[in-house]
Amino acid sequence: MPAVRADKLYKIFGRRPTRAVELLADGRHRDDIKSLNVTAAVIDVSFEVQPGEIFVVMGLSGSGKSTLIRMLNGLLPHTSGTVEIDGTDITKLGKSELRKLRSDKVSMVFQHFALFPHRTVLENAAYGLEVRGVPRAERETKAREALAMVGLDGWEVKVPGQLSGGMQQRVGLARALAADTEIILMDEAFSALDPLIRRDMQTQLLELQASLGKTIVFITHDLNEAMRLGDRICVLRDGRVAQIGKAEEILNDPANDYVANFIEDVDRTRVLTASSVMEKPIPVIDPGQGPRTALRTMRDNQTPWAFVVQRDRRLMGVVGESAIAEAVRDNVKELAGLVGAAERVSPDTAVADMFVQAAESSYPLAVIDDDERLVGVIPRGTLLAALATPGGGEENGADEAAETASAADEASRADESASGSGAGDSGADDSGAEPGDDAPATEGSRR
Numbered sequence: 001m002p003a004v005r006a007d008k009l010y011k012i013f014g015r016r017p018t019r020a021v022e023l024l025a026d027g028r029h030r031d032d033i034k035s036l037n038v039t040a041a042v043i044d045v046s047f048e049v050q051p052g053e054i055f056v057v058m059g060l061s062g063s064g065k066s067t068l069i070r071m072l073n074g075l076l077p078h079t080s081g082t083v084e085i086d087g088t089d090i091t092k093l094g095k096s097e098l099r100k101l102r103s104d105k106v107s108m109v110f111q112h113f114a115l116f117p118h119r120t121v122l123e124n125a126a127y128g129l130e131v132r133g134v135p136r137a138e139r140e141t142k143a144r145e146a147l148a149m150v151g152l153d154g155w156e157v158k159v160p161g162q163l164s165g166g167m168q169q170r171v172g173l174a175r176a177l178a179a180d181t182e183i184i185l186m187d188e189a190f191s192a193l194d195p196l197i198r199r200d201m202q203t204q205l206l207e208l209q210a211s212l213g214k215t216i217v218f219i220t221h222d223l224n225e226a227m228r229l230g231d232r233i234c235v236l237r238d239g240r241v242a243q244i245g246k247a248e249e250i251l252n253d254p255a256n257d258y259v260a261n262f263i264e265d266v267d268r269t270r271v272l273t274a275s276s277v278m279e280k281p282i283p284v285i286d287p288g289q290g291p292r293t294a295l296r297t298m299r300d301n302q303t304p305w306a307f308v309v310q311r312d313r314r315l316m317g318v319v320g321e322s323a324i325a326e327a328v329r330d331n332v333k334e335l336a337g338l339v340g341a342a343e344r345v346s347p348d349t350a351v352a353d354m355f356v357q358a359a360e361s362s363y364p365l366a367v368i369d370d371d372e373r374l375v376g377v378i379p380r381g382t383l384l385a386a387l388a389t390p391g392g393g394e395e396n397g398a399d400e401a402a403e404t405a406s407a408a409d410e411a412s413r414a415d416e417s418a419s420g421s422g423a424g425d426s427g428a429d430d431s432g433a434e435p436g437d438d439a440p441a442t443e444g445s446r447r
């Protein structure tokens with residue numbers, strides 16, 4: 001069963017949503033129905049997120065990402081369609097059931113941290129559990145553990161204003177981890193961070209994910225971030241799904257020109273992995289074969305090298321034509337002694353991480369699975385060819401991750417931060433704000 005499932009999901013802001021859905025379901029673009037005075041933010045969106053998956057939703061500003069993610073935990077009511085969490089259609093739940101869902105099953109991390117400025121780091125991290133009514137000792141233990149997971153042990157008694165932006169975002173993440181929900185929604189969670197810190201956070205998220213196996217829906221408008229984090233990526237355009245697929249599928253086979261344009265300046269070397277650029281491991285020879293046979297095999301295949309693999313396909317090494325030819329002239333009968341070490345990479349190795357090895361070896365790189373079996377080879381030329389875009393454009397290695405939230409971007413998020421400042425520090429009870437979802441942001445205390 002998928003952890004999260006959206007089916008023909010719509011969100012229309014404005015007075016006449018039903019008519020709008022009809023027209024949109026008919027294939028109309030959202031600009032065509034302007035006369036209805038509605039904003040179609042999310043249109044006919046369907047996808048499934050499997051447990052343990054990082055599902056990235058990516059799109060330009062205004063494409064409907066935040067609207068979509070807020071429907072996944074019931075923070076925003078939908079217009080039509082369904083949202084299922086662990087098989088339960090949450091569009092049918094009442095307010096208190098939704099609140100329970102958000103505290104027990106689906107936590108959310110916002111771009112602007114949404115921390116309480118006057119509470120300690122520890123109390124902030126424990127907040128989700130506090131809302132759930134977990135006794136103090138227990139929630140503080142869990143919060144400490146979560147803070148340690150994100151590298152913030154020792155900072156428990158500080159307040160958010162004493163922390164850098166990156167550290168504050170770690171507190172936000174720790175809060176979600178302490179709440180220990182299976183599903184974590186992250187809306188531009190790293191977008192306010194500077195590029196290096198952002199990269200650290202991505203790495204940390206991937207590590208946490210590998211050990212905790214959370215289901216994560218991660219929103220970003222940074223393609224490199226999407227490609228790095230996402231097991232699969234959903235590209236939204238004007239409220240509709242333009243494409244859903246693995247990073248490599250989207251890169252190698254964009255569904256349309258829109259997606260193709262979008263991915264034009266992604267750093268392909270970080271996205272493409274050995275498994276997507278490798279070639280069939282040909283030729284291979286058996287260690288029992290002699291130099292003469294090895295030489296014939298290489299000449300038949302017109303390669304100056306051959307990989308030596310055992311019957312079970314485990315890689316022993318590589319031989320080169322000139323050494324073998326010399327051995328044949330010298331009447332050497334055994335291959336042993338002529339086999340050199342091959343440079344090995346795993347199927348998941350990023351292309352960017354293979355260049356040094358490729359430069360150090362005069363043979364192709366050997367792609368080895370967990371059992372040391374040879375599953376592919378990567379000649380140097382293939383490595384370079386992989387950098388060219390599918391349309392034949394030139395390579396682009398620039399890392400353009402740096403981007404700051406625009407003023408418009410800030411404004412559109414005002415709803416996230418507005419409720420907090422007046423609500424004082426107690427947050428959990430009053431003001432009609434959703435506990436845990438709308439905790440005050442710390443705009444004032446951020447540096």
Ligand SMILES: Nc1ncnc2c1ncn2[C@@H]1O[C@H](COP(=O)(O)OP(=O)(O)OP(=O)(O)O)[C@@H](O)[C@H]1O
Binds near residue numbers: 041059060064068221
């Ligand atoms: N409460 C609202 N009332 C009316 N229109 C809204 C509301 N919230 C969002 N919209 C509109 O819905 C569309 C999608 O907005 P949304 O915030 O989901 O986009 P986004 O992809 O998250 O953008 P960004 O990258 O800027 O955060 C936009 O046209 C936006 O103006």
Ligand SMILES: [Mg+2]
Binds near residue numbers: 065066067
């Ligand atoms: Mg948004």
